Amino acid sequence: MDELLVQLLGVLFLIGLGWSVGSYAERRHLARLAEREKSNGAFLVTQLKSFPAYTGRDLPPQLIVAETVVASDYFKSFLAGLRRLFGGEVRSFQSLLSRARRESTQRIVEEARGMGYNAICNLRLETADVGGSSANKKGAAMVAIIASATAYHCQLPQA
Amino acid sequence: MIVTNTETIAGYRIHEIKGLVQGNTVRAKHAGRDIMAGLKNLVGGELKGYTELLTESRRQATERMMSQAEQLGANAVVNVRFTTSAVTAGAAELYAYGTAVVAEPGA
Numbered sequence: 299m300d301e302l303l304v305q306l307l308g309v310l311f312l313i314g315l316g317w318s319v320g321s322y323a324e325r326r327h328l329a330r331l332a333e334r335e336k337s338n339g340a341f342l343v344t345q346l347k348s349f350p351a352y353t354g355r356d357l358p359p360q361l362i363v364a365e366t367v368v369a370s371d372y373f374k375s376f377l378a379g380l381r382r383l384f385g386g387e388v389r390s391f392q393s394l395l396s397r398a399r400r401e402s403t404q405r406i407v408e409e410a411r412g413m414g415y416n417a418i419c420n421l422r423l424e425t426a427d428v429g430g431s432s433a434n435k436k437g438a439a440m441v442a443i444i445a446s447a448t449a450y451h452c453q454l455p456q457a
Numbered sequence: 458m459i460v461t462n463t464e465t466i467a468g469y470r471i472h473e474i475k476g477l478v479q480g481n482t483v484r485a486k487h488a489g490r491d492i493m494a495g496l497k498n499l500v501g502g503e504l505k506g507y508t509e510l511l512t513e514s515r516r517q518a519t520e521r522m523m524s525q526a527e528q529l530g531a532n533a534v535v536n537v538r539f540t541t542s543a544v545t546a547g548a549a550e551l552y553a554y555g556t557a558v559v560a561e562p563g564a
Contacts, residue, residue: 312499320501327502349467359467361460361537363519365511369494371501401503420463426541428486428507428549440494440504442511444539448461 312372320371327397334404341407342417342452349419351452357414359450364405367428368398370439378439394441399423402445410449417452421445458523459533459560466533466560475529475557480521484514485548511551515539518553531557 344350349359370378374390381388402423410418426442459466486494490506497504518539526534537555544550 316499316501323500323502347463348465349463352467354468358459358469359461359463361462363515363539365508365515367504367507367511369497369501369504372499374501375498420461422462422538424539424541426511426539426549426551427543428511428541440498440507442507442541444511444515444541446462446537446539448463450467 313376316372316374316376320373323371324393324397327401331397331400331404334408335400338404338407338411340416341411342454343403343407343421343447344417344419345421346419349417349448349450349452351417351454353451353453355451357451359448360413360415361446362406362410362418362449363444363446364402364409365426365442365444366398366401366405367440367442368394368401370394370441375439391439391441394439395443398441398443399445402443406445406447406449410447413449415449415451418447418449421447458526458531460519460523460537460555461533461535462537462555464536466535468562469533469560470563471533471535471558471560473559475526475531475559477554478522478525478529478531478534478557479552479554480518480523480525481550481552482514482517482521483544483548483550484510486510491547514549514551515553518551522553522555526555526557529557531559533558533560535560
């Protein structure tokens with residue numbers, strides 16, 4: 299009986315830890331992403347296959363790739379486990395995916411910017427398989443995104 | 458060498474197509490990273506170790522692809538794509554492929 303109680307407390311502690319630390323980290327990440335997206339607002343991001351408003355400069359167009367792997371926390375995994383009983387949308391993992399995608403995109407934008415480009419086209423976002431955990435832990439979800447794009451120089455018409 | 462994931466290169470004209478070039482690499486995670494990832498799965502957040510692993514694999518695959526293109530006498534690779542697959546638990550393949558071309562400046 300005591301052992302069961304200890305185990306239960308342990309699980310509750312992990313859920314509490316995931317909930318407090320995990321949601322704090324997520325809020326901070328989202329805030330940072332929003333800030334970066336705002337400061338990179340003038341940077342043209344498209345997933346067109348062509349080069350809108352291309353200007354011939356000395357820099358040739360170039361491929362830029364960025365990866366992001368984001369882990370779920372214990373609380374999210376717990377919620378997802380509950381969801382699996384009833385079915386339906388797993389919101390807790392949805393935010394993981396969108397964070398990984400936005401982070402990868404911002405990394406590309408920042409790298410392209412640092413190299414002197416001001417636009418990217420043909421942005422591709424792909425989920426990657428990093429092989430899962432070799433310990434094969436149940437419910438330990440993670441999301442890996444590989445984003446690639448071609449950076450170039452553009453000149454948007456003045457409004 | 459110019460590498461893009463678009464079918465054309467703006468400001469360049471494609472003169473000659475040399476064919477498909479590819480590069481791949483299979484990488485295993487070491488146990489330390491796996492343990493760290495296990496801990497990270499409690500509190501959430503970015504798995505920096507895995508991100509680095511992916512970056513290294515992608516660089517290696519791209520380099521192999523580029524050296525193949527060089528051997529064919531190409532000076533650019535267009536329409537590059539990446540795919541990944543999990544070979545076994547704990548190891549992943551990253552595969553990069555594209556079309557090697559000879560491109561010259563000029564519209």
